[in-house]
Amino acid sequence: GPRNLSCVSYKHPSVRGRLGGAGGAVAGAVRCPPGQCCIGIWNRSHALVQGCWGGGGAACPSPTCTPSPAGPPGGAVLVCLCHGHLCNGNTTATG
Amino acid sequence: GPRNLSCVSYKHPSVRGRLGGAGGAVAGAVRCPPGQCCIGIWNRSHALVQGCWGGGGAACPSPTCTPSPAGPPGGAVLVCLCHGHLCNGNTTATG
Amino acid sequence: QERRKVQRQHRSARPPAHCRLQELTIDLRDRKFIVMPTVYAANNCEGPCRLPLSTRVPSYYSHTVLLLGMQERGAPLQRPPCCVPVRYSDQLIISLSPEGLEVRKFPNMVAEECGCR
């Protein structure tokens, strides 16, 4: 897996809890522990959480962020995992 | 089992370690935690250890000390368990 | 309500409905260097681990719940969850060696609480 990747770090005020290494509710970047991926989660209109994800068998084969639906049906949540520098900041699938 | 029995407490200088609640290498008496018995261990010529013993299923049906051989064959060690007041101080089987 | 004390049932009685502490005596008389105890109450954990654990077995972990979930959905597990001791207590052992008599406390000799792992 990628080593010490940098990812966009963000948390929407509506989200409870936090990703490991992610900062507060301000946009920024974070350097991940070895082996982790970048993750981005969006709803229809805006980003919910961005940061580092994984370790222990998590895989992110794509260098770029291609969000796909996840979670409960009708929840309208899109998730991407990727391993490019700050790759979880840009996505063509959401506004 | 008996509750808060008092037993003779003694440890010969040759003995390593200690029984729970037993004092140092001086003769005396000790009050045992609930459910424990008195124990006495002797070799041919003298007492080795006296104090409280047991809990967790240990049984001492006899009120008096009747030592019987224990441990390795040829070790010449005699042990008694009993539930009478200071019962592990007196035995007719050893000098 | 589950009783958490040792179940004093006979070995021939039917096994417990859920994972729990059962009485078991271990005989140490074949270990000739041991003076005392000759037998001791080591106890053991016995009984099945089945969902839901929350109402049956006080000590359980998420890992176990997920394994049991896999099993319920028909996925075969190489090692299904097992009822094991999760807390032990010590036992004093009096032994005789050529160096003399020794009284020593051995850790993890007596099962005190059970869980599914």
Added chain:
Amino acid sequence: QERRKVQRQHRSARPPAHCRLQELTIDLRDRKFIVMPTVYAANNCEGPCRLPLSTRVPSYYSHTVLLLGMQERGAPLQRPPCCVPVRYSDQLIISLSPEGLEVRKFPNMVAEECGCR
């Protein structure tokens, strides 16, 4: 020397010679409220517990050694010693409820070390 890392053998390969950590992936896609992870490396402890443990399984207790001794001498045990996780690690779970998205660390989700209990 025993390797203490996860054994990355295929599930169809022969079982391990002694109790040890094996790779196991748990699928969480049927738990609809979970956004991430969809699958995670939970791992499992697999393999037999046999004497001598000292040269085979790093984590073992006196209680287990005495149970195995009983078994070797032909005394039947209601619950023979079992290979189980003795150390776990956490897993982050991202879930979606009517209250919104939540990132939460769940303890004891990943088996990290095995022992005979």
